[in-house]
Amino acid sequence: MKVCLFDIDGTLITTGMAGKDAMIEAFLKVAQLTELEHVFQVSGKTDRGIFAELYELHGKTLSEEAWHAFLDQYLGGLATNLPQRQGLVLEGVAALLAKLSQRDDVLLGLLTGNVEKGAALKLGHYGIHEYFAFGGFGDHHPNRDDVARAALEAAEAFHGEKISPEDIYVLGDTPNDVKCARAIGAKAVAVATGVFSIEELEAAKPDLLLANLADTEAVTQFIFG
Ligand SMILES: [Mg+2]
Structure with a gap:
């Protein structure tokens, strides 16, 4: 087989960026920031790895609690974004x-x-x-x-x-x-x-x-x- x-x-x-945008919005909300201070690349990485990297880049420590809060926000944003984007x-x-x-x-x-x-x-x-x-x-x-x-x-x-x-x-x-x-x-x-x-x-x-x-x-x- x-x-x-x-x-x-x-x-x-x-x-059409539905995923990356939902990810950025969720990160900003959970990390309580108003804008991204660092550019980041998502291609080839894992969601877990990207979120940890975003946290580190912004001088914060990732907790399990933050990860779960991020997931809730991200999945909600993704569901909203998908039908609105040209993918x-x-x-x-x-x-x-x-x-x-x-x-x-x-x-x-x-x-x-x-x-x-x-x-x-x-x-x-x-x-x-x-x-x-x-x-x-x-x-x-x-x-x-x-x-x-x-x-x-x-x-x-x-x-x-x-x-x-x-x-x-x-x-x-x-x-x-x-x-x-x-x-x-x-x-x-x-x-x-x-x-x-x-x-x-x-x-x-x-x-x-x-x-x-x-x-x-x-x-x-x-x-x-
Ligand atoms: Mg790929």
């Missing part, structure tokens, strides 16, 4: 998911820095949540490599038996997606549909590098031969 683990933002969808399902994604879901030799899961409820809100809004039965999420781990390990465990729990690392494919849009694939011995498919260019992704040495997921045949040929 093969397993495809998909990143969300920049790989499956873009939310989209990225090119080729709908066709690829439809094709893969028809096969009985591959399982589709998520490997994302999003918290589980945030992932469900985003993918539900764009109508593609039902393709994914399990995943690794950004609720607990600041480091994406740990999310990859959680995704692998979730895949094996769903499948009911061990899955060989060479049968696992991580599809993502950042060097961190490639790196976390390596952490579990999986193959990495990188797509330049996020903020990283083809050249930047090439430096991370993915096994397959594509401009986008429009070429369904190229992806399925790589996975199934």
Whole structure:
């Protein structure tokens, strides 16, 4: 059995900043600040890691209580923002998911820095949540490599038996997606549909590098031969 683990933002969808803006608003509210004093990058990171980093950048210490308060604010803001922004399902994604879901030799899961409820809100809004039965999420781990390990465990729990690392494919849009694939011995498919260019992704040495997921045949040929 093969397993495809998909990143969300920049790989499956873009939310027109619905996510990042909800995150900033939630952080400012919980940290009791009026504006961000430092710029920060979200691509390839986990929600937990981003929030901890924001706290540190602003000279504050993250507590469990603050994390839960942040989550409540963030998920509320995300639900409000999603229908108001011009996001989209990225090119080729709908066709690829439809094709893969028809096969009985591959399982589709998520490997994302999003918290589980945030992932469900985003993918539900764009109508593609039902393709994914399990995943690794950004609720607990600041480091994406740990999310990859959680995704692998979730895949094996769903499948009911061990899955060989060479049968696992991580599809993502950042060097961190490639790196976390390596952490579990999986193959990495990188797509330049996020903020990283083809050249930047090439430096991370993915096994397959594509401009986008429009070429369904190229992806399925790589996975199934
Ligand atoms: Mg991404």
